[in-house]
Amino acid sequence: MTDPLLKLAGLGKAYGQVDAAKDINLDVADGEFVTFLGPSGSGKTTTLMMVAGFTEPTAGGISLNGQPLDPIPVWKRDIGMVFQHYALFPHMTVAQNIAFPLEMRGVAKSDRRSRVEEAMEMVGLAGFGQRLPKELSGGQQQRVALARAMVFKPRLLLMDEPLGALDKKLREHMQLEIMHLHKNMGTTVLYVTHDQEEALVMSDRIAVFSNGRIEQVGSPRELYEAPQTKFVADFIGETNFIAGRAQGCNGAGASVRGLNGQLGAPLQEGADAVLAVRPERLKVMNGTGAAGGNTLTGTVKELIYLGQSRKAIIALEDGTEVAALEQAAQAEATALETGSQATLSFRAEDARILADV
Amino acid sequence: MTAGNRTLWLLIPAVLLIGVCFLYPVSWLLQRSVSEPVWGLQNYIAIFSKSIYLGVLWNTVAIAGATTILCALIGFPVAYSMVHARPWIRKLLIFVVLIPFWTSILVRSFAWLVILQRGGIINDILVGIGMIAEPLDIVYNRFGVLLGMVQVLLPFMVFPLYSVMARIDGSFFRAATNLGATPVRAFFRVYLPLCLPGLGTGAMLVFIIALGYFITPALLGGRGDIMIAQLIFERIDEFGDWPLASALAIVLLIGTGLLFAIIKGVSKLRRGRI
Amino acid sequence: MFYSAKFWGGLRGIINVMLVVYMLAPLVIIFVISFSSALYLTFPPPGLSLQWYEKMFSNPTWTRTLVTSLKIMVPAAIAATVLGTAAALALSRMDSKWALAVRAVLMAPLVVPVIITAAAIFGVFRIWGLYGSLWGLILAHVILTLPYVLSTVSANLAVFDKRLEDAAANCGAPPWIAFRRVTLPLISPSVMSGMLFAMVISFDELVVSLFLSTPRVRPVTVQMWSNIKGDTDPTIAAIATVLFLFSLLALLADGIARRRSGREPGL
DSSP states (O other), rough: OOOOOOEEEEEEEEETEEEEEEHHHHHHETTTTEEEETTSSSSHHHHHHHHHSSSSSSEEEEETTTHHHHHGGGGGOOOOBBBBBBOOOOOOOOOOOHHHHHHHTTOHHHHHHHHHHHHHHTOOTOOOOOGGGGGHHHHHHHHHHHHHHHTTTOSSEEEESSSTOHHHHHHHHHHHHHHHHHHOOOOEEEEEOOOOOHHHHHHHHHEEEEETTTEEEEOOOHHHOOOSSSHHHHHHHSSSEEEEEEEOSSSEEEEETTTEEEEEEEEOOOOEEEEEGGGOOOOOESSSSSOOOOEEEEEEEEEOOOSEEEEEEEETTSSSSEEEEHHHHHHHHHHOOSSEEEEEEOOOEEEEEEEEE | OOHHHGGGGGGGGHHHHHIIIIIIIHHHHHHHHHSHHHHHHHHHHHHHHHHHHHHHHHHHHHHHHHHHHHHHHHHHHHHHHTTTSSHHHHHHHHHHHHHHHHHHHHHHHHHHHHHSTTTTTHHHHHHHTTTTTOOOOOOSSSSHHHHHHHHHHHHHHHHHHHHHHHTTTTHHHHHHTTTOOHHHHHIIIIIHHHHHHHHHHHHHHHHHHTTOOOOOHHHOOOOOGHHHHHHHHHHHHHTOHHHHHHHHHOOOOOOHHHHHHHHHHHHHHHHHHE | OTTTTHHHHHHHHHHHHHHHHHHHHHHHHHHHTTTSSSSSSSSSOOSOOOOHHHHHHHHHHHHHHHHHHHHHHHHHHHHHHHHHHHHHHHTEEEEEEEHHHHHHHHHHHHHHHHHHHHHHHHHHHHHHTTTTHHHHHHHHHHHHHHHHHHHHHHHHHHHHHHHHHHHHHHHTOOOHIIIIIIIIIHHHHHHHHHHHHHHHHHHHHHHHHHHHOSSSSOOOOHHHHHHHSSSOHHHHHHHHHHHHHHHHHHHHHHHHHHHHHTTTOOO
16 A cells, blocks of 8 residues: 555543543545444544544544644644534535635635636536525535535545435435445545445445444445454344354464364464354255254244345254345245255355454 | 723723712611611610500501502402403503602692692582592592502502413303303412412512602602601601601612512522422 | 404404504603693694704703713723623523523522612722712613623523534634624624613613712613602603604614614514
């Protein structure tokens, strides 16, 4: 990687005894779309606010383009931001809202006008310049906020749950639009959300936050397929956990209860561990079929019809419930029935063995 | 957060001004009340033992009390009528009741004087139509004082009552009478208790504000209606009797303070219960 | 009879009319008498004329005291507005425990009976040589009107979205510019409201002025007071009408400001 655009080094924010964010280390490359994903109170917004300059870090530092940001006040950081409920200036028209950052930068009036037009065009709001924010729909307000944050071509664009207030359909539409804008403008984006689907769809990389720390950073695929912690495996997508002790730990693999899997992170021999395997990676067979390798047997507890797929909930002997997802055609062939016996199998490379905390 | 510290200096002018030109003067008053002619409580003892002062204290409480009762008696039907009026009538009534907030007490007291005095409008008309031979004394007495004070203080009773009544379901009368209560019973057993919080707040506010009243009783009352505020003014203005005037002021201050504390306490209790 | 809607409706109507008469009649009568052609206070007036307004404006006692009132009101209202707004802003950003205590102190002049404030200020100002000076009256009026500004502006700030200031800063506006371009325009209706309140309170103020004024520096209310206690002619009705119209104008201006900003008219 070349020199990162944004570098968070050991960043932390403590309120008295409570750490809102701790030891955040992250490099963001120029042009990257990075999402902070986590439940509320996980430190993702605190971290974003430290980058924006609204919250002062109590540990570590932030640098942009190799220059430390800490001594630079908010209004000189040149970082664009889309706020959670847009924070449009209600007494200014759409055009005035979008022109505001240019005005603050002393852009000449004529120049300002054309750039505002351009920005409104870009977000599909041409002709709305004279409206007041309250005369616009939620989606339109969202676009104004986007235009205002991007009009001065910031090096870095921050978005704090920008789509949280929109309904599902509009949200999905806006996700795509934001992605297109990002591609066309080449701006680096830090995006905060608690919606894992949104994160998977939009991001180049995702940083998963939990309890004020980054649990794991990686591409959506890495996080989904190769989670390094139980939290990440649990938070992103649906996962089955089978608890036990880690055995036979070598560099890459280990086993739990005789089931083999890949190690997500180095693990002590005999430590409490879980084997995590995605429902769609489980192969389901009717009855107690041939045992061998990674197989589990249990009773079919519930069958859920999902249209293009079917979910089977299978209770193992110790009571652990495991979900298996099959495509419709495959499901018909398996012909399961509630109460009957079923056998599940999976490949070792599809399972991760993670520390159980 | 540091934002608070950065804007803290904005407070300094206001705090300085109130401190130097209000808090200090009031404490100066307190000091004079206990330090002259010698250190001690002699001025307070005088207030609570000499009959002229006791008379004024009694007047103050009696006038404030009567104003409160009258405000309640008038304010109750007014608030009820306001709640159940059509929107434009309600707006008009609110405007009318609010007028005292916006017009000088002096102007309104003067207006009453024009209407009520011996050569005033009411006496003119009554004598003119031959209903009475001699003009009536309807001002410079307790009646005049109460008429003026109730008008000024009515909003403090009406608005707390209004906000309580607006939350009571209008169909309560039908419901209560349907359950077998006579309308009178329904009113006293159901409606009145529901209005009590508003009535209590309103009554306390009216009483407290009335205690310190000066202009209205001074203009519309007679020698027998002197209230504590007027006595303080006269003691200073005519006699320069600072020690006694200060002590009177402190008595008034403590009285109002105590009543305010009671309101606060009661409303806290009530909130705690809900 | 108790159950008849007509009875209750009629009763409510009577109550409403009586209320309107009680609250408004005195003011209406003063208003009418101020245009009387008679030479003494009588109602209804035998005819209409502007003689009392002429008298008012040609009599130096009234013009001088009216001007004095304005000389006190304008600086006092401006000072109270600036100090009150600044205090409201600072308090809105403070730790709530301290803010509560400071707010209580600043609001005290509104709660303490005005006679106490008047006596206390008079006593101290006399020592400081501020008795009988315009400055003393202005200072006292600032003390009395500041709480009104503080409470109206604070009420507005309580619903003001502080993230708008963050957004302005993020757009590149330093704190002072953010305040001027974003915060101030958005709270200006309440600042206006507070200032109008302060103007009306100052213009109508009598008790403190009674203590602090001398025949040389005397606001119009004090002049009215001494005239009412002596002989009354309809000139005072004209003055009273001027005072009343001033309040009414302020009330209207406030209503317009509130409507324009889309806020509900406050009680």
